[in-house]
Amino acid sequence: MIMTSSAEASQNEPQEVVHFTPLDPTLADDFWPRMNNLRDRYPVVWSDQPWSDKAAGFWVVNDYADVMAAGVNWRAFSNAQGAAPVQFDLDILRMIPLETDPPLHRGIRRLLNPFFTAEAQQAGEAGIQEKVDTLLGRCIAKGEVDFISEFTQALPPLVFFETYLEQQESEIGWVLEILNTLLTQPEKALEVAPRLLGWGAELLVKRREQGRRDDLAGVIAHMGLEGSDDGLELSEKQRIETLNLMIMAGMETTMGALGSIAVRLATDQALRAELATADDKRLGRVVDEFLRFESPVPTAGRTLTEDVEMSGCPMHGSDRVLLNWAAANRDPAQFKNPDALDFERQNVSSHVAFGAGIHRCLGNHLARREIKASIKAISQLATFEVSQDDFTPSYRPAFARGPISLPVRLAR
DSSP, rough: OBBBOHHHHHTTTTTOOOHHHHHHHTTTTGGGHHHHHHHHOOSSEEEEEEEESEEEEEEOOHHHHHHHHHHHHHHEEESTTOOSSSSOTTTTTTOTTTTTOOTTHHHHHHHHGGGGGGHHHHHHHHHHHHHHHHHHHHHHHHHEEHHHIIIIITTTHHHHHHHSOOOOEEEEEHHHHHHHHHHHHHHHHHHHHHHHHHHHHHHHHHHHHOOOOOOOOHHHHTOOOOOOSSSOOOHHHHHHHEEEEHHHHHHHHHHHHHHHHHHHHOOHHHHHHHHHOOOOOHHHHHHHHHHHHHOOSEEEEEESOOEEEETTTETTOOOOOEEEEEEEEEOTTTSSSSSOOOOOOGGGGGGOTTOOOSOOOTHHHHHHHHHHHHHHHHTSEEEEEEEEETTOOOBOOOOOOOOOOEEEEEEE
C-alpha cells in the first residue's frame, strides 16, 4: 500500500499539488526550464509522487532561502530516515555518515575529516594532475573518443582508489564497471552492489589484520570497535556502509560535473581559449561557477521531525521533504542573471552544489581539485571539439546529473 502524509495531504488545508519526481525520464533533457518554472511558481510545493516503493507524497523546497534554511537545520530536517531523492530500504543499505544525524554523524565525520581537508588535498594536487594528463594522453592517442566513458567517468575512481585505498588501476577494472552500473543504471543496484560491498568488507578485514590506521580504509576498519577510545559503537555492517559511501560519494558529483563542463568546453571554443591562461585563483572561481550553473547532484531527501512552515506551507512532522539544490542554484533572488555563466559573480561561493550545513559534501575539496585540474588541461589543448555535427547532449534520469556521452576530437 502506498502511504501519503502531511496529515494525509492536509485534509483541512487547500494546497497546490504537482506531479514532480526527480527520476522522471522526461525531466532529464528539459531540465533547467522545468526546474526554473517549478521554483518560480512554487517556492515550496507538495508533490503527490512516490518517494520510495512504500510511500508517496512529499514537499519540494525550491527557492534558495528555504533550501538553505532547511539544509542547515538538521534537527528539523533530519537525514536519519534517509537522504536519497528516492529512498532505498535503509535496512539493506544506509549511506553512512550522510544518513545519520548527531551525535553519531559528528563522531564519524570527526574521524574522516582529516583525509578531506583543503590542506590534505593540496598535498595530492600533483598526483591528480598526473592522472588527468595520463587519461588525456590516452584520449589524444585515439584522436576521437567518447569523452564521458574515456575520461569523466574514469578520473574520479582512479584518483580515489589510488589515493585513498592504495588500489592500482590494473586491479580495479571490475570495480569501475560496477560503479558505472550503479551510477547509470540504479535499477540494477541489487544485482551488482553485493560484490562491491563484499570487496569493501574484505579490505576492512585486511586493514585490521595489518594493524593499519594510516589510511582511510584503516581508520574506517577500526572505527567504533569494541574497546576503542573513539566514542563510537558501530557494527561491521555500518563500517562497510561507511566505506561504501566514501567510494560512491567520491564519484557521482565529480563525474556529473566533469561531464557537463566538458560539454560546455567542447562547444564553446572562445570560453576554452579564455580559460587556457587562467591562474589558480581564477580557476577556483570558475569551478564554483560551473558547479552552481550545472548542479551535478540536483536534489536530496530529508524527513521532518517537527511541524515547520515555509513560504506559507504548513509542513508536518514525519513529512518527507526534497531539497532542490539545482533550483536554488538558479534562483534570481540569490544569483543575479542566474542562467548565465558568470565567472565574475561576487557571491558564487554561496552555491549549494555540495549541499549545506553539517551534511555538506565531505569530499568537496577533492572534487574541486579534480575539476580544476581537468578544466586547466582541457583548455590548454590545441583541439577539443565535438566530433559529430548533429550532436546534442542527452542526460539520463539519475541521482547525479551528467551527459550520457560526448563524442570529441582532441589533440595537443
